[in-house]
Amino acid sequence: MTITDAQLSNSGVLPRAQWGAFIDGGFVPVGDRDTFEVVEPATATPLASVVSGDPDLVDLAVRSARTALPAWRALSGRQRGAHLKQVADRIRAHADELAELVSRENGKPKRDALANDVTFSSNCFDFFAGLGDSLPGEIIDQGPIETRVLYEPYGVVAAILPFNWPPIHFAKKGAPALITGNTVVIKPGEQAPLTVLRLVEIANEVLPPGVLNAVPGLAAGAALAAHPLVERISFTGATATGRRVLETAAQNLTYATMELGGKNALIVFPDADIDVAVEVSIEGMFYNQGEACTSTARILVPDVVYDVFVERFTAAATALVVGDGLDPRTDIGPMVDANQRDRVLGYLQTALDEGARIVGQGSVPTDPRLADGYWVPPTVLADVAPESTVGQEEIFGPVALIMRYSTVDEAVEIANGTGYGLTAAMITRDEAHAWHIAQRLEAGMVFVNNYMRRSFLGSPFGGIKGSGFGRENAPETLHEFVRSKAVRFRSGRGEVPVWPPRT
Structure with missing residues (x-):
């Protein structure tokens, strides 16, 4: 599909149909250089062509x-x-x-x-x-x-x-x-x-x-x-x-x-306020469609509150609105492209093959205009083994993994049991205990009773x-x-x- 400036003139945000490299104060004409298309993921339609930068x-x-x-x-x-x-x-x-x-x-x-x-x-x-x-x-x-x-x-x-x-x-x-x-x-x-x-x-x-x-x-x-x-x-x-x-x-x-990347763990402690745990976990997992290295992809829940947490978390996850990002009601947009969508869906199938079970899954848009968008519904997987493929590898999409643990020492071992170490989080009423556990977690950043990564400016991130x-x-x-x-x-x-x- 060929894109023209006239087709984009009503968008207000795409000042040009073709984008070059920006060098020495201005855009360099594309000329006969190779280009690639940028596609709007909600509709799978081209937005613009961009120069494919060469050496x-x-x-x-x-x-x-x-x-x-x-x-x-x-x-x-x-x-x-x-x-x-x-x-x-x-x-x-x-x-x-x-x-x-x-x-x-x-x-x-x-x-x-x-x-x-x-x-x-x-x-x-x-x-x-x-x-x-x-x-x-x-x-x-x-x-x-x-x-x-x-x-x-x-x-x-x-x-x-x-x-x-x-x-x-x-x-x-x-x-x-x-x-x-x-x-x-x-x-x-x-x-x-x-x-x-x-x-x-x-x-x-x-x-x-x-x-x-x-x-x-x-x-x-x-x-x-x-x-x-x-x-x-x-x-x-x-x-x-x-x-x-x-x-x-x-x-x-x-x-x-x-x-x-990250394969971050959020530990719900036995004494946690379940409502707070669900609220923080939903944001940590699904914000930005889960396309975040800081996503709390592994949610560790003790046996004593596991069933209650899974029920409440699943209800909250499946209530999230999936749709066009330009719609103010939307909570979760599409994956950025078809490759990313297929990658996430592939991990979802792998999880099922390895014994996890889907306990809840949201809906995708029914608007015909969005039929070809790169949608992955918010999905909740329970009984995920820490050593499984999805328990170890970064999915980078709206797929939450809920894992069981029996003791806090076991939870710390699971949290530290990947090749990553970006973030970790804890939900507990005992912040003194959380301070002690934070020192045992192998991560560059630790959140306690929040997952407020949206205001990290001024704090070291890494x-x-x-x-x-x-x-x-x-x-x-x-x-x-x-x-x-x-x-x-x-x-x-x-x-x-x-x-x-x-x-």
Whole structure:
């Protein structure tokens, strides 16, 4: 199907039918380069065509960022912060447009995209703009020698993003990299690149040309990871993909921050308030259609309340409204594309083959306009074995796994019993006990009686084990994008030893 600008003119959020790479302050004409289609997942109809970035485009973007680097890093932190503050204001000015674009290309409810994705993006630029006056630096008194430690930008940063939270990942990588004096080339998730390209365009209304560039397309990620002028990589995505990126980056000894997958556990303690447990578990599991590395895909429930919890959780899960993300009533949108839908349904069949049972399943839209959408109903599986395929591997969809346990020690063992370590959660009335258990859980983040991941800005975000390394969203994130240089002076206090010794 050929898409024209005229067909899109009434949408209000798709300013062009064909999108190129954004390099050196503007879109590069697509010309005769290969393109791929971005499809609206609720209707399975094309939204736009996007250039499939090749190594030549990536090289152009990286060299543009390299050229812009000296002037950008020469600005003070306060001056760069003023630019980032303007970016935040521009994002807020386009908030409704961006939220609708996210919903149309990603499938998530527009209300969530507006309240969470876009709001986080603008707030993130504000947050890191405010750190411009407090960038890392220190003086070490070593007697006759004074060491001044400078923290300098790496240079060109490659930010490789997934599809599930486009504005969030754009900001949580772009803002700290820019405030510390780096320039950036972004590779958006190929399933949902339009919002990121639009955000880059908006940001370039106030940033100098070349400071922030974007190249879409599957091949662009590998080309960025391999480019010899890229000095830092910030990656979010599947663990297997992250390993391939690291293998490529290792050829140039390129530093990397890796935010990878999760198989997160939420433990309902025997003393838990069941209503609170259900409420928190529903949000933890089904928010963003379960297309989240932070999803509480494993819900661990003690034998003493297992049946009651399953009944109430299932009733809540099956009451969730599945539909077009542009409908304000929608709780759960479609999977981002057909491949993701088929992958999730494949895991569901595997779970049944391995002995789990479906205790509840929601409905999908009956509107003929949505008949071809990439729907997976919210599904609840009970009696899932911790060692099963679905108990170990990331599903990345609206499929909740409820597992039994007998003792708290067993629950901790199950929670820690995967190759991942991103988040964990507990529901209990005994917060002192929760503090003790939190120290035993192998995760980078632990939630107690909440799953409020929508307000993580200011707190360190990241995992351990197969969930990656490095921390985002917090002041300590600045250290991910700078490297130290020790400059040593005579302090004037005491003699500096010399060699050979004076006689």
